[in-house]
Amino acid sequence: MERTDPVLWPSDRSTAPITEAQAQAFDRDGYLVLHDLFSTDEVRALVDSATALRETLAGSDARGVVCEAGCAAVRTVFELERQNALMDRLSRDRRLAGAARALLGDEVYIHQSRLNYKPGFTGKEFYWHSDFETWHAEDGMPRMRAVSASLLLTDNRAHNGALMLMPGSHRTFIACQGETPEDNHESSLVRQDIGTPSQESLRDMAEIHGIADAEGPAGTLILFDCNTLHGSNGNITPAPRSNAFFVYNAVSNACASPFAAPAPRPAFLGQQGTPQPLEIRDGPLLQEA
């Protein structure tokens, strides 16, 4: 099914933190990989903060803290911007939130955020999916007007499970088979089986669009549209893979009742209620942190 919503929403991008060429590339490909936006000091501070957070939360049974299957190590920490001042500052940074605002043509808020950590040696794959179907069906997000920002906290290469995207796949909506079972999110955080596209449609999409590897050193920023097909392979290399991940949604696109689920997912997975626009911050991260 062809997408009806715009990808690049009308806005004055003259002061945006991305160039017009970058905005057009996002419109065409459904993603952008941006290098060298953050200083060495900023990257180091973020990496240290993420490491400390995972150490502090190891063994925690708090909701929003997810462990690798069969392992005590922390794999995901949701609501990342609530964990400390630096991550809060990052979530409002113009290079992330300002870019999202420019692409979406609206003020933005955080629909979901998390710190991801995929260990070396035993890191599991994350199968192909686009995010919008879940956000629409389970969270009640009305339109395709959200963008994900993944700031790499480790060097990501194809062979340690870098994000793969199908460029241009955001122009097509692929409905997934199967009803959403109750509390689907509890199992899908560990391993995603339900609600993924068929092998046939993935094969077609890969043939048409190809597969791009979003590689880059720590500090690289990946922005991608809510309907871009993406996934990542498992990782037997010793090198872990980690990123700080923020989903920015247009405030005019706030979530209502789920479109195809009995109840919305918990708030740490998808913010409900009337959103407050993020106050976007300029300048280096570290002056305020």
Place this chain on the structure above:
Amino acid sequence: MERTDPVLWPSDRSTAPITEAQAQAFDRDGYLVLHDLFSTDEVRALVDSATALRETLAGSDARGVVCEAGCAAVRTVFELERQNALMDRLSRDRRLAGAARALLGDEVYIHQSRLNYKPGFTGKEFYWHSDFETWHAEDGMPRMRAVSASLLLTDNRAHNGALMLMPGSHRTFIACQGETPEDNHESSLVRQDIGTPSQESLRDMAEIHGIADAEGPAGTLILFDCNTLHGSNGNITPAPRSNAFFVYNAVSNACASPFAAPAPRPAFLGQQGTPQPLEIRDGPLLQEA
């Protein structure tokens, strides 16, 4: 433990199918990736032959035919050169067997061979290992004087599980923990758990040597030493990965009794007895096939 055996054995390489620079690179890195050795027609014939073989053998319960866990599709066919004339011809081809002879400084025979097929979407990883420990302990191979030849039958990229190697790792012997259980090969063909190096030593080796991706289109030939650390990631892309794989051993290095197992593995996994030197063939594959 430092390796005592040579990598590049003394021989007259003036008529070898690899250059002296390539031989020296093999000596240094423990592997070589060679492109464009085979014509388009040759590659197509090999790919067709491999496809036909897998189709014919699907559902077979013959020893030496291994299926993907939980799936009827054929993953591995051992004793590949016995399956048809073209694969027999390939196994004797100067570009493979002649290169092995030049590197090993001796006539060669096939210790083990197989057709490998790793499906798209669900292809599983193959964890880090070097081959020599198994061949020594379980098959009774006395010395490090064997080389593997993998001829790619699909395009292999890092993101569809291309072979990864640690360049230079062949200079160190890493003993693995644990006794070899009886009939270990029966489970290790499906999933390898036992006899793999510790995470600590893999991390050290990766830090010293790095990790190379042996990428290339169908027709690419990878030669690697019996003690080079290698492995491959799982693969969620639609693109399968397949290769024809031959282990060439020096005839002077024929297997005797296992060094650390009650009995040798079955002959399809490691040839026993006095080997006959391969009769190496020149010229294109297809005239004879």
